[in-house]
Amino acid sequence: MIPIRDELPTRRFPVVTVLLIGLNVAVFLFQALFDASSDWFFLKFGLIPALLWGKVQPLQGGFSPVVTLFTSQFVHGNLLHLFFNMLYLWIFGNNVEDILGRFHFLLFYLSCGLTAGLVHAAVFPDSLTPTVGASGAIAGVMGGYLVLFPYARVIVMVFWGFFVQFLRVPAAVLLGFWVILQIVYGLFSLAIPNYGGVAWFAHLGGFLVGVLWSKIAAGRFYRRSYW
Template sequence: MIPIRDEIKARRVPVVNTLLIIVNVIVFCLQWLLASEQSEAILYQFAFVPYNFLMAPIKFSNLRNIFTAMFMHAGLLHLGGNMLYLWIFGDNVEDAWGHLGYLMFYLVGGVTATLVHTITNPLSVVPTVGASGAIAAVLGAYLVLYPHSRVLTFIPLGYFMTLRAVPAIIVLGMWFILQFFSGVLSLGGPDVGGVAFWAHIGGFVTGVLLAILFKKRRHQTPQQQRW
């Protein structure tokens, strides 16, 4: 399924979400403009490598790369898919959390996703890049905060595609199930198709848990609805 847009209009301008998309696009353009030799050197310098991190977890470059890798992408389809999901679902999560709270949430989701990927692939020397882990946290939070929101989605039916409004709990629930089973199949071996599925799983679960805590906190203190 390919989501196109959701039905919920944000009450305020999603400043942080828009800036995150812009930064990701700018970084990708810079990667693309570099010569192939330079691009590969930049990849190994700023991408996250699980094995390197475990060998020296407090080394500055390894800590830095947890964050720099979040804004790098392996190709145009990688970037486009991630930014599409962030554009559709991120504005509403930012609306609920507030600008600063959303930025903190996004980064925490990305860091947690990276650590889960490291735990499940401790010997991997493959450079890992992409905003997928952080965006997966956004999807998890959206599922908790807006489960019944309808998402306009392309659904494959044989050789054709149909456009339907589907509840978010189905769209995002099916997305997570696909990531989970793909992640289970990848255990004990390389990532299926070069995709860090456990980063997606870790980010999504982090988003769900933080959103549950957020809803509980907001219910207890209704006069303070922003972090």
């Protein structure tokens, strides 16, 4: 199931969501100047768990490993990686921003991404593979959406062989199915490191923070702060 859009209107323009999408796209275009597949770019800006925990020496001219917990959130491996992350951010982020307010949504987003990176690094502390992408932060946004709008209808595209069908499904069903997949693939990755080339536990870590943050913050910020 690939989500296409939801049916929830927003009260105001999602400034932070759009700015985050713009920043991610801008960074990807900047990557293209150095060759989007360049190992140098990923090694410099990506999160490398072994570096974060001090198991190996930092690269000369590289950022502090702590800084890469943030920089890695804005780097993507390829155009498809960027496209789907930004699609999910647009579908789920605008409504979560609408509830939390712009400033708190930005803190929420970055905190989910930060925690996602830490969880991945904790599960694979010896990994020398750079981890990049906004997926952990966006997983947190999806967790927030699940808490705030569990019964919202999301239009999804389902492939049945050569046929495509569009369905309206409750957010709780779509996101619940997504969580199950992350758990299953995450368990596979414990036996086969970097299974599928995806940081499954980063997704789960970001999602959990998104759920907890939204449960705590929703009542406090609901219909209050625009920033």
